[in-house]
Amino acid sequence: MTAIADCHGTVVSNFGRRALVEDATGERHQCMLSSRSLRPVTGDHVVWRPATPSSQPLLLSVEERRNALVRPNNRGKIEVLAANITQVVIVVAPSPEPDPFIVDRYIAAAEFMTADAAIVCNKRDLIGADGFEFDAELDVFAALGYPTLLTSAVGHEGLGELRDLLQSHTSILVGQSGTGKSSLLNALLPDLDLATQSVSASLGEGRHTTTASTLYHLDNGGRIIDSPGVRDYAPGQALDGQVQQGFVEIEAASQRCRFHNCVHMKEPGCAVIEAVTAQTISPRRYESYRRLLRLGRDLSRQY
Ligand SMILES: Nc1nc2c(ncn2[C@@H]2O[C@H](COP(=O)(O)OP(=O)(O)O)[C@@H](O)[C@H]2O)c(=O)[nH]1
Ligand SMILES: [Mg+2]
Ligand SMILES: [Zn+2]
Incomplete structure (x- = not known):
């Protein structure tokens, strides 16, 4: 009898009772969850067992999380969006009109998680050389020590700096809908459309479903989690x-x-x-x- 060695891996996406797990070589395996009590999320480190003639790959256990980004779902329960994050990247833009209070909340979420925070002001192509009102708020954030970057996904401005910011981090992109998070990802990962498709297809998810967060790799070693569902977070135990x-x-x-x-x-x-x-x-x-x-x-x- 040959024993099958259990392996370590990282969840790059999950959907229902399935999780896409990446092994140490970068190969991805669609795993079934071995137990009902398992709740893996993108970024989780897990133990999994490769396929056998009688079983498909199985996710056996989720290792302890360094941290997790959470939010209250519409039933008031805490929902975990992604785990083991080292940096929260908050994307704002001249439109939709930026709300500094929302930025503060994301920064606070990062601080609670002991992750770094950075602010990206996208769509600079819409702004003249004199800037706009929100630049004064960006100065406040910068003075507190948070990196602030100016980018244009459309005009390909500031993308080198953004790439450097993401290097050697596991980052999650957050911010109001419409600020250009997906556009920035697409600009950073030119083959992203393909990747998105295959991840969704292999999990049996519709192409345009945006419920699952997904982890992508940059060529500089940075890992970035696109989480279309992040709108707010729960100050949970914010006593x-x-x-x-x-x-x-x-x-x-x-x-x-x-x-x-x-x-x-x-x-x-x-x-x-x-x-x-x-x-x-x-x-x-x-x-x-x-x-x-x-x-x-x-x-x-x-x-
Ligand atoms: N002018 C301009 N438009 C942009 C830029 N980035 C994104 N957009 C547009 O803003 C809209 C929302 O972008 P999207 O990436 O879907 O935002 P998300 O909701 O944050 O993922 C789309 O119509 C984009 O084409 C940019 O840098 N400049
Ligand atoms: Mg998006
Ligand atoms: Zn006091």
Whole structure:
């Protein structure tokens, strides 16, 4: 009797009871889930067993996740979108009109996951040399240490910088619908249309279905997850003390608050409120923090 060795792999896409698993050589295998309790997502590291004469490839177990990007689904349950992400790339554009509060939330999601965050302002071909209003917000993000890039997927501007940003990361592209995420991916991966087709076809998914996230490889070693479903994320366990972990400048200033459990709303001796008054913390970012704090409180009441 020959024993079949179990293998390690990465989930590059999943759909229903099936997952597409990539082995160490880059070959992809359509696996059935070996148990009902398994919930693999794109980016998961898994153990799988190759096909035998009597069985197709099987996904046996999902290894512990370093992190996961989650959002509440429409039934209020937390849904995991992708796992083991090292960078969240937030795509904005002059149209649809960018919302800095949404960018803050994605940045906070990245901070909660201990992933890097970067902002890409796409469709620069629509903007003159003088820029536009949102550039002032981009400056705020850049001053906090988040890389900000200007690109045009149509005009092929800034794509080299974007490629460099993605190098040696597992990134997920997020942002409002219509900002050009798919267009940027297509520009970075000229053979993407083909890839998308074969991934979807092998999982029995319709060509235009956009429910599953999919992992793609760049030639510089970067891995990028296109997740058409990411619109929001759940601050899940965003209890008061944790919301500030999504705002680096608030987290830093909080070290000087009088009370160690200060939530920076109206406590005396609050160093965060002092910094907002002195405008060394952006009042808009502070407002964003307050909104997220309130949202977290509403959600925890709901659950
Ligand atoms: N002018 C301009 N249009 C773009 C650019 N990138 C994408 N678009 C257009 O914006 C629309 C939405 O793009 P898409 O990639 O589907 O956005 P997604 O929803 O973020 O994936 C499409 O009509 C694209 O052709 C760009 O750099 N410049
Ligand atoms: Mg898209
Ligand atoms: Zn405080």
